[in-house]
Amino acid sequence: MKGNEALAEAAMRAGCKCFFGYPITPQTELAAYMAKRMQKNGGVFLQAESEIAAINMVLGAASTGVRAMTSSSSPGISLKSEGISYIAGSDLPCVIINVERGGPGLGGIQPSQADYWQATKGLGHGDFHLLVYAPASVQEMVDMVINAFDKADTYRMPAMILADGLLGQMMEPVTFPEVEPKVYDKSSWAADGHKGQREHHIINSLYLTPEALEKTVVDRFAKYDIIKEKETDAECYLTDDADIVVCAFGATARVVKSAVNEAREQGIKVGMFRPKTLWPFPVKEICKATESASKILSVEMSMGQMVDDIKLAINCSKPVEFFGRTGGVIPTPAEVLAKIKAMGGNN
């Protein structure tokens, strides 16, 4: 199954009842799959007139307590950013998919990871975060979408799957877990019609009294502290005895794993650390995974964005180098291996 289709199928199985989208390469198969099946599944598929309309439809649907989703690729996500900020400010759960392509501007249509900063630091105005998940295989796309809906509901906040064109277009075998979607009690806030039985609920992100607004933000950040504590996830690959730990997320981690295997065959002590959650960044996990390392390398399909978070996470206690390709170019295992050797990777 193609990555884009797997994301769509997993969302429906997770109980997503509303999908609002707008076509853009390389994620269009996702919307196409939804268009074919969402209605048969008892849900709503709507191709909006723009990305901005689509994200605001998600805001509306999520306000009623149903599971809602939108998907796009880099330039489209930028358009959605205002709506995402409103959703975060209204404490609404939803899932947003970004199948990244090269940027900035209209950029290109080949795979990229240059939206890392946007996803983890600045997806819209104001003080807020999204949960950001970075799958590295089609199977993980399935598992992470299901998990993202659950975490979004648990914490009442938007969650993003940060994928890229390579993962979206790639076909791999997948199995869908046979689980019923979890049910969350949203009766204390959902604006789903009070039928004269209760006080009406208001979904809002406007607070004209600074102290009132400050309180909502501070409360939200208290929630973020819990999330930072509980919701980090990462994969460590051959890091126990590694002299160099290579950090990579998403599709790039696949390339890095090939390079690490090749380096190990040549007797070089190298391992890989792969964050599965980009926000919250797996700080504890990376500190532990790099204990034996003298150097760290970040490999990304960008000019180097996650590299900042690595330095912060380890408090700059070790040298952190960077290698990347950008604009839609995918680094090769040979290039990564050459960089590992240039860093003096030895036995």
Added chain:
Amino acid sequence: MNYNILLAGFGGQGVLFAGKLLAYCALISGKEISWLPSYGPEMRGGTCNCSVCISDEPIGSPLVTEPNVFVALNQPSFDKFIGKVKAGGKAFVDSTLVETKTDRTDIDCYYVPATQLETDNNLPKGANIILLGKVLEETGIFSDDTVRKALEKIVPPAKAFLIDNNLRAIGIGRAQ
């Protein structure tokens, strides 16, 4: 088993379908598999290629840059990738459409007039599968039985007659 396969040609020649057929054969055989197409404007008439990795181990990078099996359905693809085939690898070339030959001696290169055979045998758009037949014959990667099962999975029921046509094309390719 560790195959890094690159198939390349014009959009519309069935490069992605041939790759998909290999992918499903691997799936049926319980192998690890990834299939990665080129996408976007390339699919609409330009050059098009597709990476298929088949292995007993989990697949690392799904992007094939040094194939050990290379299938070329047109001249630009042949020119672009023939130099990248891994030493000891195999290349399969539609010699109706590719006029040149490689001077590499460290790879096995098979020239099959697939497009001519497609016309001779009344198998419209079958050149991709004829060439795939030769791949199956020379690598021994999958049996005809596996190919039939894979075709039954990917050919929609309304076009079931195409299964036999595809199997006939495989047979013609194998005989070259």
